[in-house]
Amino acid sequence: MAAPMSAAALLAALKTEGLTVVEVDDWRTHNRNHKGAWGPVHGVMIHHTVTSGTANTVKICRDGYSGLPGPLCHGVITKDGRVHLVGYGRANHAGLGDPDVLAAVVAERALPADNEATVDGNRHFYGFECENLGDGKDPWPEAQLLAIERVSAAICRHHGWNERSIIGHLEWQPGKVDPRGFTMDSMRARVASRLKAGAPAPAKPSTPSAPAKPKVSLARVVQAARHDPPAAQGHTTHKAEVLTVEKALKAEGLLASAYVDGSFGTKTIDAYARWQRSPAGGGYVGKDADGIPGKASLKRLAARHGFTVTD
Known part of the structure; x- marks a missing residue:
């Protein structure tokens, strides 16, 4: 007891x-x-x-x-x-x-x-x-x-x-x-x-240089998501930053590997909308969960997957 x-x-x-x-x-x-x-x-x-x-x-x-x-x-x-x-x-x-x-x-x-x-x-x-x-x-x-x-x-x-x-x-x-x-x-x-085997040994203090975190511009991923003509999976606007976001969505179980392609097309938009609606993503509803990244939801994703968000 x-x-x-x-x-x-x-x-x-x-x-x-x-x-x-x-x-x-x-x-x-x-x-x-x-x-x-x-x-x-x-x-x-x-x-x-x-x-x-x-x-x-x-x-x-x-x-x-x-x-x-x-x-x-x-x-x-x-x-x-x-x-x-x-x-x-x-x-x-x-x-x-x-x-x-x-x-x-x-x-x-x-x-x-x-x-x-x-x-x-x-x-x-x-x-x-x-x-x-x-x-x-x-x-x-x-x-x-x-x-x-x-x-x-x-x-x-x-x-x-x-x-x-x-x-x-x-x-x-x-x-x-x-x-x-x-x-x-x-x-x-x-x-x-x-x-x-006994209790784990306390971690030894260390001061290794932290690897640089990838940086993702909110403005650039929004631009990619709002690609004109209408977004189709496969366009490559700001590919490196979009890939970082897509990999995080994949790790959350929201985006299939086939669509982690550096675009912010319809499949990624759908996945991001599900992230916005999830408790971890902020629990947004309505137009606040339209799949276009906002600063708060993107920062929540960044905190879980090791990248930083810039304006």
């Missing part, structure tokens, strides 16, 4: 374990605490999302959907290994599960088969959704598996738990199949090895 760690302690533990963490909007206060208690906590539950694309996945996990309000987890682990924190507190991720499974997690012993759904798991588990279609074919990149390992180890290390405090949704609630594509036994073995 343990009290949940604070939001600040969770963030610090993940970073200390070597994870790249993205803080999404108001994650520290975004929760379902008005629906029930949060804690005591006993373990970490791993899920897959049945979604693709970073921005889409993060938005769904933060906001939820009809009939199941968000947050749907505490963190989203995307295919690139980043952890997007979307909530802190009670989250709609675990649902009702097996009391014998909970007892085994508390005792840190082998799990029995789950055949009941009578205990509130949202109260007792940290939850992490992992970007994957869950069809058994969608790959699990090593960067993503390593992030799941590190997230689990970070929380176990904080609470003094061992690897048996990590379970999959399919081990908690009858009928669930997630996560599909790797076994929880293999992940627990990875976590056990990491915990046995």
Whole structure:
């Protein structure tokens, strides 16, 4: 039995374990605490999302959907290994599960088969959704598996738990199949090895010269997006700067590789409009989400993908 760690302690533990963490909007206060208690906590539950694309996945996990309000987890682990924190507190991720499974997690012993759904798991588990279609074919990149390992180890290390405090949704609630594509036994073995190796050594101070960040002119990418005659994917106005923006949209899962071509055509405009509408991009609506870059949305994209914006 343990009290949940604070939001600040969770963030610090993940970073200390070597994870790249993205803080999404108001994650520290975004929760379902008005629906029930949060804690005591006993373990970490791993899920897959049945979604693709970073921005889409993060938005769904933060906001939820009809009939199941968000947050749907505490963190989203995307295919690139980043952890997007979307909530802190009670989250709609675990649902009702097996009391014998909970007892085994508390005792840190082998799990029995789950055949009941009578205990509130949202109260007792940290939850992490992992970007994957869950069809058994969608790959699990090593960067993503390593992030799941590190997230689990970070929380176990904080609470003094061992690897048996990590379970999959399919081990908690009858009928669930997630996560599909790797076994929880293999992940627990990875976590056990990491915990046995001891806490990560503090990073050594260093002062290497920082690589120069690409610069993107807001005026130039707007000019490219408003190309006259009407923009068609393939024109090359201000190609280098537009490529920087398109690569960032691709990394967000909004633009297919085929359209990262240094133009700001119709496909890029559609992708940028989806970025503007996303919580991370500003949550704009109407004419403010028309796919033509504005300074605020472009700066948000730049902050996530390592370039700077000039006028």
